[in-house]
Structures are given as structure tokens and as C-alpha cells.
Amino acid sequence: MYRHFEDELEGIKSSVLKMSYHVMDQILSALKALESRDRAMALRTIEKDALIDEMEIIIEEKCAELILRHHPLAKDLRFVLATLKLNGDLERIADLAVDIAQRAMEISEYPQIKPYEDLPKLADTVMKMLKDAVEAFTEKNYETAKKVILSDCEVDKLRDRITIELLQKYIKREPERADIALSLILAARHLERIGDHCVNIAEDVIYMASAKIVRHHHSEF
Amino acid sequence: MLRLDTNKNKPDFSSTEIRDPLNRVHIDVSQQPKIRVRNLDFYYDENQTLKKINMDIYEKKVTAIIGPSGCGKSTFIRILNRMSDFAASSKVRGEISLERRDIFDPEFSPVELRKRVGMVFQKPNPFPKSIFENIAYGLRINGVKNSHEIEQRAVKSLKRAALYEEVKDRLKESALSLSGGQQQRLCIARCIAIEPEVILFDEPCASLDPISTAKIEELILELKKYYTIVIVTHNMQQALRVSDYTAFFLMGELIEFNETKKVFENPSDKRTEDYITGRFG
Ligand SMILES: Nc1ncnc2c1ncn2[C@@H]1O[C@H](COP(=O)(O)OP(=O)(O)O)[C@@H](O)[C@H]1O
Ligand SMILES: [Mg+2]
Numbered sequence: 001m002y003r004h005f006e007d008e009l010e011g012i013k014s015s016v017l018k019m020s021y022h023v024m025d026q027i028l029s030a031l032k033a034l035e036s037r038d039r040a041m042a043l044r045t046i047e048k049d050a051l052i053d054e055m056e057i058i059i060e061e062k063c064a065e066l067i068l069r070h071h072p073l074a075k076d077l078r079f080v081l082a083t084l085k086l087n088g089d090l091e092r093i094a095d096l097a098v099d100i101a102q103r104a105m106e107i108s109e110y111p112q113i114k115p116y117e118d119l120p121k122l123a124d125t126v127m128k129m130l131k132d133a134v135e136a137f138t139e140k141n142y143e144t145a146k147k148v149i150l151s152d153c154e155v156d157k158l159r160d161r162i163t164i165e166l167l168q169k170y171i172k173r174e175p176e177r178a179d180i181a182l183s184l185i186l187a188a189r190h191l192e193r194i195g196d197h198c199v200n201i202a203e204d205v206i207y208m209a210s211a212k213i214v215r216h217h218h219s220e221f
Numbered sequence: 222m223l224r225l226d227t228n229k230n231k232p233d234f235s236s237t238e239i240r241d242p243l244n245r246v247h248i249d250v251s252q253q254p255k256i257r258v259r260n261l262d263f264y265y266d267e268n269q270t271l272k273k274i275n276m277d278i279y280e281k282k283v284t285a286i287i288g289p290s291g292c293g294k295s296t297f298i299r300i301l302n303r304m305s306d307f308a309a310s311s312k313v314r315g316e317i318s319l320e321r322r323d324i325f326d327p328e329f330s331p332v333e334l335r336k337r338v339g340m341v342f343q344k345p346n347p348f349p350k351s352i353f354e355n356i357a358y359g360l361r362i363n364g365v366k367n368s369h370e371i372e373q374r375a376v377k378s379l380k381r382a383a384l385y386e387e388v389k390d391r392l393k394e395s396a397l398s399l400s401g402g403q404q405q406r407l408c409i410a411r412c413i414a415i416e417p418e419v420i421l422f423d424e425p426c427a428s429l430d431p432i433s434t435a436k437i438e439e440l441i442l443e444l445k446k447y448y449t450i451v452i453v454t455h456n457m458q459q460a461l462r463v464s465d466y467t468a469f470f471l472m473g474e475l476i477e478f479n480e481t482k483k484v485f486e487n488p489s490d491k492r493t494e495d496y497i498t499g500r501f502g
Binding site: 002005070071072073074075076077078210211 | 457458461485486487488493494497498499500
């Protein structure tokens with residue numbers, strides 16, 4: 001029995017890993033569409049979201065079945081609980097990639113207003129958080145999870161800088177370019193929200209590794 | 222049963238401190254335990270069945286004892302009301318107190334102890350007498366003579382054991398005509414009639430179907446209002462459903478003792494985790 005159970009746990013873990021790769025791909029192509037004002041690419045990204053929705057449901061079903069059949073306890077219970085939450089966070093992250101792709105569609109009709117500086121930095125930071133969060137999950141690594149939570153500050157700072165710059169330089173001074181500036185502000189906001197979901201994942205990893213619930217208590221680090 | 226303690230003086234119950242750097246055995250010193258067990262060793266002949274057990278059993282709480290077969294669960298709870306006295310050539314060392322009174326004190330008669338600490342076994346074992354007599358008999362041998370009182374106490378304990386409604390019209394019928402689950406509840410009623418303070422259950426649902434099992438579990442949660450309960454179980458889900466504290470025994474040792482939620486969500490010892498997650502052996 002225990003063999004089958006281990007196999008099922010491994011199966012869920014690799015499904016989660018696969019889903020996380022697809023989600024990362026989605027963010028990357030949405031960002032690329034944004035950067036290169038590529039409408040077709042943005043559309044493809046939006047279409048591919050259905051695949052991730054499907055994966056989310058499959059993982060949820062697998063977890064439900066495992067709970068029904070095996071009544072997992074201790075670290076196994078914590079693993080399944082964390083997986084269910086992470087599953088939801090990954091799906092929401094993919095939705096945010098779709099939102100970014102929509103921003104890419106909006107700005108694709110306009111010429112570029114300025115070279116991107118902080119936006120790529122924000123994108124890199126958030127992608128790193130997601131990679132670390134997933135790695136922390138698969139390796140049950142408390143330290144990596146903590147790192148993710150601590151990166152959130154940096155993300156907020158970058159998002160604020162982008163917002164203020166676009167607001168003051170374009171929305172206030174060149175209202176004819178307010179549309180495009182607004183789209184970029186929103187894109188930064190979407191990236192920042194992705195960072196928040198990465199923090200959720202990291203919190204679940206900490207619960208899984210230590211049974212400690214750290215949500216809303218980050219000051220402990 | 223031979224008592225091995227060289228220290229013939231009264232045990233020192235003030236020595237509550239348990240040194241356990243890993244916090245595997247969590248004794249809540251803020252609670253006055255109903256039963257306190259310190260450095261308990263137990264032998265059948267030369268075989269040591271229990272090794273240095275330290276734990277507290279808290280009042281009006283349910284304490285579950287889990288562990289693989291042969292780890293000493295039954296032996297442990299049988300010592301708590303000195304049923305273990307009946308095993309020939311057994312030896313015990315260490316301290317057990319019931320409300321600060323040494324249960325091995327020669328002045329504390331085992332009969333008196335067993336009135337205060339009752340026991341329900343794995344297989345329902347009603348006497349081959351009527352349902353009513355099963356309870357009345359126990360009361361009579363415990364010195365209750367007044368037939369009116371016997372009747373009152375029998376009805377009260379049948380009600381408390383959630384059996385009365387099912388048997389009130391057939392109290393004169395043989396107890397053996399009852400189903401397994403009803404027989405077990407009759408045994409619980411028989412135990413309750415003596416008005417114990419502690420009830421020890423040794424795998425009370427082991428021979429019962431799921432519905433009878435659910436009724437017994439429901440009953441245990443109800444009985445917790447009045448009694449301190451210790452239950453040996455092989456069913457982890459049962460331990461989770463009914464108990465407040467869980468003790469994990471392995472080869473005669475108490476490996477872990479803590480709040481049930483802690484033991485099943487995040488056990489401190491790898492051996493506990495292996496056992497409860499089915500990775501044992
Ligand atoms: N009356 C007895 N005489 C000798 N050995 C016994 C007796 N009862 C139990 N044992 C031994 O003591 C050990 C613990 O048994 P027990 O307490 O019944 O375990 P559990 O209830 O955990 O299955 C076992 O090795 C068992 O064989
Ligand atoms: Mg036993």
C-alpha cells in the first residue's frame with residue numbers, strides 16, 4: 001500500500017512541476033509580447049491559458065483522490081494541503097499572465113514611449129521568485145522559501161517606482177499618451193500580484209516543511 | 222506482581238520535571254494530572270515490556286495510546302488499574318499516582334482502585350445473564366444492596382451509555398441476544414454504574430462494524446464530560462476523532478506524547494512519523 005501511496009505522491013509532485021513550467025512559459029511569452037508589441041504572441045498566450053485551467057483541475061482531483069484513499073497524515077497531509085493551495089496560486093498566476101498579454105495587445109497599436117528600464121527588472125525579480133518558490137516546494141526548502149518572502153519588498157519598490165514615473169512623466173504631462181502609460185502601470189501591477197502569489201506559495205512551503213503558519217506574520221524573519 | 226522499587230519511602234510526586242530536549246514527551250506542568258506515571262518499568266519474567274515511561278493523563282480528557290502490536294499498550298493500561306497484578310511473575314518499578322495517591326501503596330486496595338479506574342475490553346464480555354442483571358450484579362458485588370438504588374443506577378448508566386432506548390423493553394432478556402455493538406455499550410454501562418473516575422478502553426471497537434464503531438466513538442466524546450478516558454486503538458482516524466492527547470509506544474518505550482493535533486500534523490520523532498504515515502518497518 002505504501003508503495004502505491006508514494007507513487008501517487010510523486011505523481012502529484014511531478015504534475016505540479018509540469019504545471020509550473022507551463023505557467024512560467026506563459027509569463028515569459030506575455031512579457032515578450034509586451035516588450036516587442038507582438039499582438040499575435042499576446043493572443044497565443046491568452047489562448048494557452050485553457051491548458052493551465054485544465055491542469056489545475058486534474059491536480060485538484062488527484063489530491064482529492066489521495067485524501068479519500070489514503071487519509072494522509074503528518075508530512076503527507078501537509079504536502080497535500082500545501083499542494084492544493086499552490087495549485088490555486090499557480091492558476092491565478094497564469095491568469096495574471098493573460099492580463100499582461102491583454103496589456104500587450106492594448107499597447108501594440110502605439111509606438112513605444114520610452115525604453116523599458118525598471119519593467120524588465122521587475123519582471124526578472126518576479127520570475128526569480130516564482131522559480132525559487134517552485135524549487136522550495138519540490139525540495140521542501142525552508143531557506144529558499146524565506147528568500148522568496150523577503151523579495152516581496154523589492155517588487156513593491158520597483159512597482160511603485162514604475163507607477164510614479166509613468167504617472168508624472170506621461171499621464172500628467174502628456175495626456176494623449178495616458179492610455180499607454182496606464183496599460184504599463186497595470187502591467188507592473190500584474191507582475192507585482194504574481195509576486196504576491198509567489199509569497200503565498202512560499203508560505204505554504206514553510207507550513208509543509210515545519211507545520212508553522214507564517215501567513216500575515218512575516219516580521220518573524 | 223512484585224514491586225521492585227528499592228526506595229520504600231513514599232514516592233516524591235513533586236519531581237514533575239521531565240528532561241526531553243526534543244520535546245517529544247510534552248508534559249503540561251500547568252495541569253494537575255489525574256494520573257501521573259513516572260519512570261515506569263514493567264517485566265514479564267525477564268522480559269522488559271515497558272521501559273521508563275513518563276507521562277501524565279489529564280482529567281476529563283481522552284488520551285489515545287497508539288503503536289504496533291506487542292509494543293506494550295495493553296500492558297500499560299492494565300497497570301493503571303492493577304489488572305496486571307493477575308499476570309504471574311511480573312514485576313513493576315516506578316511511580317504511578319491517581320490524584321497524587323500512590324496506586325501501589327499497600328493501603329490502597331486494588332479493589333478500591335478498580336472501582337475508581339474501570340476498564341472496557343476489546344471483545345464485549347457481558348455476563349451470560351439478563352441485560353439488567355449485567356449491571357445489577359456488578360453493583361451488588363460492589364456492596365450496593367438497595368434494589369431501588371440498583372434499578373436507578375442501572376437505568377442511569379444505560380442511558381449514559383446510549384443504550385437505554387434500545388433495550389428498555391427487554392431488560393430481562395439475555396445480554397447475549399444483543400448485537401456486538403450493543404454488548405459493548407452494555408459493558409460500558411456496567412463500567413459506568415460503578416461510578417469510576419477513569420475509564421480505560423482497550424481497542425473497544427476492534428470487533429465492531431463501522432456503524433457500531435461510530436456509536437462508541439460518539440459515546441466516548443459524550444463520556445469525556447464526566448470521566449477521564451484512556452483508549453488503546455489501532456485506528457489512527459479514531460485516535461484523531463476522539464482524543465485530545467496521543468501517546469505513541471514502540472517496543473515498550475513511549476516515543477512521543479503530545480496533543481493529538483500535534484502528533485498527527487507534525488510529530489517530533491521520525492519513528493512516530495513513519496508509523497502514522499504507514500512507512501513503518
Ligand atoms: N501475560 C503475559 N505474559 C508474558 N508476556 C506477555 C503477557 N502479556 C503480554 N506479553 C508480552 O508483552 C509484550 C506487550 O504486549 P501487549 O501489552 O499485549 O502489547 P499491545 O497491547 O501493544 O499489542 C508482548 O511482547 C507480549 O507478548
Ligand atoms: Mg493490546
